[in-house]
Amino acid sequence: MTITQLSYVLAVAEHQNFTKAAQKCFVTQPTLSMQIQKLEDQLDILIFDRSKKPIELTEVGKKIVTQARNIVNESYRIQDIVDQEKGFIGGEFKLGIIPTIMPTLLPMFLNNFVKKYPKVKLKIEELTTEEIIARINDGHLDAAIAATPLENETIKERVLYFEPFVAYVPNNHRLRDNKKLNITDLDIDDMLLLEDGHCFREGVINLCKAFKNHTDDKFQLESGSIETLIKLSNEGLGMTLLPYLHTLDINEKSKANLHYFTEPSPAREVSLIYHKSELKMQIIEALQDVISGVIRGAIAFQNVQIVSPISKK
Amino acid sequence: MTITQLSYVLAVAEHQNFTKAAQKCFVTQPTLSMQIQKLEDQLDILIFDRSKKPIELTEVGKKIVTQARNIVNESYRIQDIVDQEKGFIGGEFKLGIIPTIMPTLLPMFLNNFVKKYPKVKLKIEELTTEEIIARINDGHLDAAIAATPLENETIKERVLYFEPFVAYVPNNHRLRDNKKLNITDLDIDDMLLLEDGHCFREGVINLCKAFKNHTDDKFQLESGSIETLIKLSNEGLGMTLLPYLHTLDINEKSKANLHYFTEPSPAREVSLIYHKSELKMQIIEALQDVISGVIRGAIAFQNVQIVSPISKK
DNA sequence: AACATCTATCAATAAAACTTATTGAATATC
DNA sequence: GATATTCAATAAGTTTTATTGATAGATGTT
Secondary structure (H helix, E strand, O other), X not given: OOHHXXXXXXXXXXXXXXXHHHHHOOOOHHHHHHHHHHHHHHHXXXXXXXXXXXXXXXXXXHHHHHHHHHHHHHHHHHHHHHHHHXXXXXXXXXXXXXXXOHHHHHHHHHHHHHHHOOOEEEEEEEOOHHHHHHHHXXXXXXXXXXXXXXXOOOEEEEEEEEEEEEEEOOOOOOOOOOOOEOHHXXXXXXXXXXXXXXXXXXXXXXXXXXXXXXXXXXXOOEEOOHHHHHHHHHHXXXXXXXXXXXXXXXXXXXXXXXXXXXXXXXXXXXXXXEEOOOOOHHHHHHHHHHHHHHXXXXXXXXXXXXXXXXXXX | OOHHHHHHHHHHHHHOOHHHHHHHHOOOHHHHHHHXXXXXXXXXXXXXXXXXXXXXXXXXXXXXXXXXXHHHHHHHHHHHHHHHHHOOOOEEXXXXXXXXXXXXXXXXXXXXXXXXXXXXXXXXXXXXXXXXXXXHHOOOOOEEEEEEOOXXXXXXXXXXXXXXXXXXXXXXXXXXXXXXXXXXXXXXXXXXXXXXXXXXXXXXXXXXXXXXXXXXXXXXXXXXXXXXXXXXXXXXXXXXXXXXXXXXXXOHHHHOOEEOEOOOEEEEEEEEEEEXXXXXXXXXXXXXXXXXXXXXXXXXOOOEEEOOOOOOO
């Protein structure tokens, strides 16, 4: 049994196709067929059920794949140990970011980071929290930035900052004249929300539900981006909540519509999250350093209360 | 990097000698030299400091060895998964047993076990608890039978039975006329003990100390075996405590000297212990089954209090 | 029936792992 | 101080293994 064979098994298990898996492994299809057969012969058991189309794992195969993923990941860790020893910070690093954090945070730290760590090849993807968790667990992401706490056993979190919620209240709104808003003023019924799948939406719902226990779970208007949310609000369709960093680059006219909360302001906790195996920990720590550095200048709020990003049913 | 290379590194790290390690790996010494060099070249780091005699691990080397042991063990686990699937219970299995359990328990289950699981090649070694813990952790033992709880994070325990302590009181002793003994009757000063290194000795000391806090830690007479302990006691040199199973095969005359404790009788907890990685779990469970089976008929005590086998300073 | 898709098999080749024999350095012995 | 002894590294040659391109066979599609 070799680590190479195990990684071939992982590739076929993932793509459910020898030919595609072979491409991903940068070998030809016969190589995969033969090496996997050899492993199956040695273990004297079938890992794949080749009668099914597309190809499927056998019951033992599933267990073997789980264990193989373990072994292959642990083997990467050896290079990691060496890198750490040498103080080398580089190589490919895949970072996921949720949509409501991406446009505001990324421009703030990306330049700093690539200048400070030029050997790291950052590959950034915008993904929902759900997708991020799946891809951290299957090893397709090295780390991600998301709202926390996630209460997920396989994933570790390092808090980067707390980002307060800011209300955006249009001209005609009933709360127009409240200079400082209280959480209890909120009503889910006149709140514009992001569409399903965004954890910021869940945060807002949790916040509103905390004070009014609403039975009606049907929301009037939903949007895919915070930009659109502001425009809809300007049209008089309701108020909305924005993450603080988004309020920094809206136009001057709209800024007049921002209403801050009385302290402790509701806020989301934004963290760098990664698999508990702590692979590529040096790069994760480098990211944390850079992001914490740029954020210190941008968010000054002291007194906040954290709103959970997880939908509670 | 291959699993083979990693196991070569482990062998050299263990034997601190390429030639001996090569023999253990069933290859020639140049093979080890070359493969390890190749790994060092690929990682671009030295794992061994060859200037030292005998050869030593570098600092990174130590970390790599820890990780390598992980990977190699996890790779064994794949064969384990397959065995489990096939219901195959066999292969070499190394079991450690502490000296005060070995002579009484082993004859009770060994025959049953080898008949029921003829494909398992049991290799049994008599070792102290301390040695057992070290050898379970370094993979030289698959499991062991010892007094518990050990309070060791890397080792898991499955309780097999509780073995009461029975007092052996010679003719001339002050406790001679107490039919049933109480723990508070015990005095460490007239107690014959096993020599240092036996956990049964620690158990007895813990038991005595629990009721008399003695400052004097010098014991009068010590012995290497329970047989000798009984003989010394017969010579009038003091009383002693025996594990219950040992009382089953002492001669008739001596049996008159046995005094049981009032319930709850002090007892040691005897467990099957193994590494938390749970390698060869099928065989461990098979052992547990067989031993529990034979013990059920031998020990009927209900009400016991467990004495810790660990020296508390 | 012809075509497309996908895996297994075969023979050839490139790469690697391993072996025996030998060297060289360090240490111990006379 | 010369001579063994020990032990890892190196060299050269052999065997084994991994990989490839070409192709056959199986299965499903138009």
